[in-house]
Amino acid sequence: MSTTQPNIIFILADDLGYADLSVYGQNEYDTPHLDKLAGEGVRFTQAYANSAVCSATRFALITGRYQYRLRGGLEEPLAGTGRAHGLPPEHPTLPSLLRDAGYTTALIGKWHLGQLPSFGPLKSGYDRFFGNYGGAIDYFTHKPGVGDALAPDLYEGEVPVERTGYYTQILGDEGAKYIRESTGEKPFFLSLHFTAPHWPWVGPEDEAVSRSLDDLFHYDGGNLKIYAKIVQALDAAVGQVTAALDERGIADNTIVIFTSDNGGERFSKMWPFTGQKTELLEGGLRVPTILRWPARIAPQVQEQVTITMDWLPTLLDAAGAKVDADYPPDGESILPVLTGSRASYPRQLYWRYKANAQRAVRDGNWKYLKINDQEFLFDVVEDVRERANLKDKQPEVFQQLRNQWESWNSWQLPLNDEIYSAGVSPDIQADRYVPEAKKRRPPGTPLS
Template identity: 65%
Template structure:
């Protein structure tokens, strides 16, 4: 079935059949790391094509400036600060008590209850076994890593003979040979190939790319020479380009499988990143990067394609955030969030379908490191960083260089008060909450191999 044909029902040709859903999440991908978002150093043809066939968001945000916190927001549809694990920046190593509670409604559990098959291939990072994991939170199938970063070839979260692979089939450790980005794409393609038409599927494809360590698909020798998984002394722009191009190619193979299977028209495909880019990433025209609440740390690519319902070739300035996808995708699937856990995110489906115009939003962030606070209200942004307060008009100053706090003291005071009221509804950040995976030397020594973002 060619893209754009009116399949009107997808699997089995059933009228108004529920759409399949593929949610693709990159790790540490910056705003301008895709050529469709302005990268001129290398090309990402598959994601560029995805954007051309659907809708590209220019004001899409991550729930946090680091990964595990954003993943709490994405999977629950709520501010991550409502859960103890969501306070961690990022979630630090193995813990019996800190993770996504299995009884909490999630995007996969709610879709599963609505008749979907559910699968996650890739990074989990929402708590460790035996108390936490994808199979305990709505996914029926899992292949990937439970923690944060792993080496692309050894699949280990650290270096040394005593470090075990963080690669699992369900809850069983496995060992495989291959570049991790390729392994994940292959698993996703195989899952789609085996799909039968009796139920729709929800497939989460959560890559670790282009997160460090800095290894391209042919860099086995680099992998063998690494002495620290954080890889502070490695990497360069050329290697980073190879990692992003490999990510794009892996996604391209998955999308080709979807098309060959005849499922493309009635499948929603979403692509975004868990936070802004890191040291080799391109975030222009924004300032800041991962771990910062400047735009470069939280504004990320956002692409959605659904040929049956969403007109191709669109660019939208709708402000969106990770936690919006739960209510949006549940609406597309004809179901609703759990009444016991109302989402903080917004159902964007009417905007994506062209039934409503983009609406103004008010969004909030906080980050323990450097005592950061941020509010986006309309085009105004309040930012507090290292005790300094800023007010920016993002419509005229997306680079956040002209501090208007002195010219608009009333607006500054209003946004500060809104932040305080919002913050009072969230769990407090107490001294034991970790930042960057550690709270002190003891925890750093204990968890450094696995507590990576």
């Protein structure tokens, strides 16, 4: 492939709220490195996560598809199913497709798409992996829980390793090192997936607190000051990575993307939205998102509606790479909008979440939302806080979106416990994609 292909760095935060960065409205502390990145690139105002929880969004990111197509992508089953589920190694992924197009690939940080020996980054397109396989680890002990008997969840490839230090800092060091050591013979794709600012509530100077925890969930700990330190450490680590690009003189033709896997949790700032992680209100789904590519994309504030699964087709588009025809993405490339060759356009996006029987559709400015037995219709452009329920004033729109969700859902795996005992193999599940992909309404077609 051409040596002019851009390098790509995809930085993923964990449980970062929409307004947790000062460039997005945080006024209790500063995030200067991310603010600078936003000022030099694209700041999105209507970017969504594919899910209101962690691993489900990661399935969408790496496959470019709705996560509900695979058993592992059903809302957070990985936390309770041991080693049974994960990303099938035969499934095409963003790193495997970029590798086929001439890239070297690395994941530094959180995987959370299935455990060894059946699943892992090196089985799904990454040439190198350093990080944790599971969902959350302590920032200092690097263990997935509390107790002397537990081993750290920290690996180089598939081999356990030990490191000393605050995990966010370690990942920043590793990311910067990877950039400095890249040869330039091939473009690189670096996934830098932090665990910050996910609990436990431990800042970079709180090692003593970390080692005295009785519960990794840390329900009785944390406060806004500690949370600020966690986010600022994340910002500093991003600064390390962008500084390494400057040192190498490769920042101009490197795409840097920063976003979060879902909305924030208890100490996050989601203003002006309501809701948080695990909720399909805007606060659980709307995420801060920044992209910088000086060689091709001018600085801008971008109102284009986008979602996590768009990054696979968008980045393949930027790299001159192709999707796998047998696994068509549900996401869409937004590169033409970012370069100015196409105007922004409305989208149709779908979500569901087992807890509280939640479901949602965003179609144009409209959003249909169901929580338990309560149903709503919002104009989320005019009513960002989702307060004015218009279902009775706009009954046709309400019914249409409700029907759209039912139609879309019929092509997803069932969101219940039956799937875990059904014995359906992951490769058979993937076959469900093609009919649904063909019947989707053409991109940009408005509701009315």
